[in-house]
Amino acid sequence: MTEPLLVFDDVHLSFGAVKAVNGVSFDVGRNELFAVIGPNGAGKTSIFNVLSGVYRPQQGSVRLGGDELLRKSPPTIARLGMARTFQNIELFTNLTVLDNLMLGRHQHINYTALEAFVWVGRARREEIRHRRLVEEIVDFLELEQWRKMPVGLLPYGVQKRVELGRALAMEPKILLLDEPVAGMNLEETEDMARYILDIRDELDLSLIMVEHDMGLVMDIADRVMVLDFGTRIAIGTPAEVQRDPAVLHAYLGGELTDGEVAG
Numbered sequence: 116m117t118e119p120l121l122v123f124d125d126v127h128l129s130f131g132a133v134k135a136v137n138g139v140s141f142d143v144g145r146n147e148l149f150a151v152i153g154p155n156g157a158g159k160t161s162i163f164n165v166l167s168g169v170y171r172p173q174q175g176s177v178r179l180g181g182d183e184l185l186r187k188s189p190p191t192i193a194r195l196g197m198a199r200t201f202q203n204i205e206l207f208t209n210l211t212v213l214d215n216l217m218l219g220r221h222q223h224i225n226y227t228a229l230e231a232f233v234w235v236g237r238a239r240r241e242e243i244r245h246r247r248l249v250e251e252i253v254d255f256l257e258l259e260q261w262r263k264m265p266v267g268l269l270p271y272g273v274q275k276r277v278e279l280g281r282a283l284a285m286e287p288k289i290l291l292l293d294e295p296v297a298g299m300n301l302e303e304t305e306d307m308a309r310y311i312l313d314i315r316d317e318l319d320l321s322l323i324m325v326e327h328d329m330g331l332v333m334d335i336a337d338r339v340m341v342l343d344f345g346t347r348i349a350i351g352t353p354a355e356v357q358r359d360p361a362v363l364h365a366y367l368g369g370e371l372t373d374g375e376v377a378g
């Protein structure tokens with residue numbers, strides 16, 4: 116028996132009296148697309164911030180491929196294989212698509228500034244390797260036509276794709292997507308869904324996705340965890356979760372079908 120890729124184990128995170136994450140446990144397998152849903156304030160973003168090392172929980176354990184992540188810094192956690200995109204796009208809008216993707220490589224550059232002077236050959240080989248990987252990502256996400264353009268000038272859906280590309284440039288083991296289709300029209304949403312599935316199936320990665328678009332979650336997720344007030348109220352396949360009474364109750368008795376859920 117091999118341990119799942121990611122184990123999130125009995126994590127407690129409070130802000131004063133607010134229990135943002137209240138003893139939540141889940142795991143994510145290799146090659147799994149795992150979705151986290153729940154009403155506004157349920158603790159979804161807090162879980163992402165615990166995973167990426169931004170928040171330090173009072174209790175619990177988070178393991179990625181055997182490494183304990185709690186109390187490690189965000190850059191260390193990123194280096195161990197966790198990359199993320201944000202609910203609001205965080206890119207350098209004045210820089211080109213290529214430059215933004217190269218910045219995703221930053222943490223992988225394994226020479227110091229001094230070494231770069233002394234061993235020019237090695238630095239150049241590294242640079243070539245980075246450029247090649249970035250060009251592969253440009254291909255994979257079909258960004259060719261925009262590669263030399265400043266990100267700030269691109270349509271919203273393309274900017275979200277560049278952010279996805281920057282996370283991929285970090286060569287993660289697991290990718291965290293915070294509302295990857297928020298604010299997208301139908302066509303952009305369908306494109307993004309296809310890229311997410313390709314990341315799982317062609318790049319062989321695991322993903323955790325927080326998303327309000329129930330249609331998308333139920334369509335593409337392998338498993339879904341439902342949170343309410345910092346507590347896990349259900350976990351299972353989309354079909355299992357959709358007929359779970361606790362879930363229907365949390366969503367105010369509404370049917371969990373296609374369409375937006377407020378939050």
Ligand SMILES: Nc1ncnc2c1ncn2[C@@H]1O[C@H](COP(=O)(O)OP(=O)(O)O)[C@@H](O)[C@H]1O
Nearest residue numbers: 130133135153154155156157158159160161162
């Ligand atoms: N940095 C923080 N300081 C104080 N309270 C916070 C902080 N981050 C989150 N919370 C609180 O924790 C709860 C969960 O928030 P959050 O994780 O953002 O929920 P979601 O992403 O599901 O909407 C909310 O009550 C929120 O106000």
Ligand SMILES: [Mg+2]
Nearest residue numbers: 159160161202
């Ligand atoms: Mg949130």
